[in-house]
Amino acid sequence: MDELLTEFLTESQEYLETVDRQMVEFESNPSNVDFLRNVFRVLHTIKGTCGFLGLHRLEAIAHAGETLLGHLRDGAPATPATVTLILQVIDRIKMILQTLASAGREPDGDDGDLISALDGARTMADPSGSASSGEAREAATDRGPAPAAKSGEASLDELERVFRDTEGPDLAARPAPKPAPAPLPAPVADEAGEARPGNQTIRVQVGTLEHLMTMVSELVLTRNQLIEIARREDDQHFKLPLQRLSLITAELQDGVMKTRMQPIGNAWNKLPRLVRDLSAELGKKIELVMDGADTELDRQVLELIKDPLMHMVRNSADHGIESPADRMAKGKPETGRIRLSAGHAGGSITIRIADDGRGLNVTQIRAKALEAGLASAADLDRMTDAQAARFILHAGFSTAASVSNVSGRGVGMDVVKSNVEAIGGAIDITSEPGRGTTFSVKIPLTLAIVSVLIVTVADQRYAIPQAAVRELVRVRPGSAHAVETVNGASVLRLRERLLPVVTLSSLLQAGESAPGTGLVVVIQFGQQQFGLLVDAVLQTEEIVVKPLNSGLKSIPLFSGNTILGDGAVVLILDANGLARLVGNGEADEVSSEGAASACLEEDDASQTILVFQGGGAVKAVPLSLVTRLEEIDAARIEQASGRPLVQYRGRLMPIICASEAMRLPDNGLQPLVIFSDGHRTMGMAVEAILDIVTQTVDIDFSDHEKGVLGSAVISGRATEVIDLAHYLTLAYPDWLAAPKATAEATPSRVLLLEQSDFLRDMLLPVIRAAGHVPVPCANLKEGLALLEARAGLSMIVADVENEASGGLDLVRALAGHPRHGQVPIVGLVSIPHPELAARAHAAGLGELVAKFDRPALLAALRRTPHGMMEAA
């Protein structure tokens, strides 16, 4: 019986949530019989099961409610009073269900009051004239008093009745719709369809799904490891099955993700009812409009934002919307409107709660902030209205003249803020006096897989969520970026700002690292920005977050742990906890200029460049080509047959000076820029690493100087952009041997079709590095013209993702081409995606490479001209 009861409870709760929403809609549109029928059916189902389970109190009240609904369904007019009464029935049922869930039995008490009120309403509502309510009314009068009188075991009689009732909805549904007297258009048929309990679904334990998700996430990570290995081995046998595995895994991940997705409408179900009750309570007229209720997001995230959303809607109703009289006086419609909307945007979901009320009183907020000592008068003067508005997110901040029953209870905006931030989201407020306030909540789609930066401190690795990392700065005493101390506190001068810096090793009490040497990870949490000094930064990884053992949760620095690709357990640093330890210094507003330059990614027009000094000249190389930056003890450098070598990560690595004019020192620290490709690794000795800058780079190509690709102006200085291919061959004469051999016979030309200037510039050096002569073009027309004009193309590298590039058209055009039909083609995509792969395959293209996957592209280029495509 226990299991039955649990199932009954879950089912009933789900039904009731939909009922809540439907009742309010019904009130505003009383002619919609579909809604009525649904609500009726829910009550009926509950009643039927109750009788079966021996829950008499619940049965009696569900029955009374059902009877009244039956009358409404048969055409009696729905007045606000009847709707309120039915909502009361639902509340009472909820209350009883709650006790049932916690205590396992119905609460003591009597619902005589409510039942007699329902009976009263029914007599009033009885459409005595319309004569359409044959069966239902008859049944009702006949059953009405019976359940209340009953107690004890279920009798045969009762059982039989339950059976009869179970058939009920069908019987009722078939003859009933002699619908409402005035046949108004019955709208929203789809709504009704959606609400009907579907039979195409099965109930699955959440735990099962979570487990499935974890396993898939692990599978994704394992696949990533495999791909990494296959890339290094460059074994053709592995490639095809691996590509298939890769696609299947991606689809599996998508599929499992979908099972966790729920429409955000599930979190909104309670809101229409909430707003309805609030408007009655506050004496306001409020209309709730919901857009994008079908936007799906992760179940876990959904649960976490339910309460914050409810609070914000409650706030809008209480503080935002004015009383009807005030609204009329201002020439606004009497009924206030709260608009809830949700939509996807680039891996996150934005939920907006907008009201058309009075707007935030910024003057009052400023005064209150001053009074509460949150900011000085001078600071407040400098703040924009939008900045000042954010004070309402502070704990204990309220501008309401009186704390009303409505907003006095529950969570405050500060709790909303911390809840949203805890899941990596952010809140934005815009407000216009007299026009309304809009809260925008941006939250991630899922919490299952997180991208992290792996850092080391005292020989231990830690993970920092990438979302919190703004940039990395290498620091060393005496260099341009040095950590200074002010009264024992470390700071870093960064673009004219002083950034507080904490040493991770001392936070963790994990031994001493060299003072002020290492990398500063600039972390942004909310409005706070600070630097975290670590020994080294290794790489970024996608990880599956696992919760910490409950005995360790009290350590504020860690938010969880994970298992890395190599099997090691690594702790995940909590940006929130770190920020608190750094000191909750006043909201450190980032100047917009600072924020813009701090942003290292996602700017299509610019490129991230490593700037260093070698042989007295300032040189640069795209950071995307660099594997790592290291400093080694110069004494460790050995000489073998006249060439410098160093033992690095268990292998001998050749060292090449960035300039022939440079000499390697005998002792001291030697900075190295490490480049690696497969199992080959080379260290480029430089005099100093100067900077990492992100900017647009225009290279003036020069063909004359060895090892120089050209020159460019970087950070206002003329800088030589190095030709990596030159250095690679210095380190390993055979590094580019295979393509070079063909290059000598006939100049091996590679057509590069890429629409974006930036990406083209980024890819050109890669092709050159592989020993080919790139022939760039920006669109299909140019590409075809070049093909007609030139012979001896050994390969085509084409963007096949962007329709504007026309890469796929080119592939199709070449399929039967007399001269170029046999030329291998490598497709470029930003992220290999199953759908794209299928499209490319259909066009006759075998190999896809991610644009930013330099090693894969180099490997593909090296396979020319023998490699060809495996498939197609």
Add this chain to the structure above:
Amino acid sequence: MITQSQETRSLAATKADGSGEIAYVAMKVGGQIFGLPINDVHEVFSVTRITPVPLAPPMVTGLINLRGRVVTAICLRTLLGLDETPGRQDRMAVGLESGGELFALLVDSVGDVMRFHASTLEPCPVHIGGVWRSVSHGVHRLETGILVILDLKRALGTMQRAA
């Protein structure tokens, strides 16, 4: 009441049978033999790599990857206030589950399974020391020495309190 019910059996014997006997996994720490009810023990494994957790209570040695699950390693030596054995890389661990979370109890060595009749359990000697008494709920006498029965919940509870 020194009966001869004490006997060692292979690991295949897992459950206390109807005779009122309880099977314990014996483990050694600092020369002392401890017993854990075999139903509490998931597995015995040797540990090679432990990730230390800074700021954690001292008995938490770190985190272990056990077939893709993260296990919290508790050092029984530290828990009992004994000196840490220096420089031991491969340690034996007893895998346990408590409150849905996985733990590994690090010990010096793991021995056989011993069976005792419940009636031969004696209370801990009053003077064995506060920590020891707080993690044990009784002892069995062996032919040579004493088997101290560990109370898993209380032992792990000390970690939560220390945290």
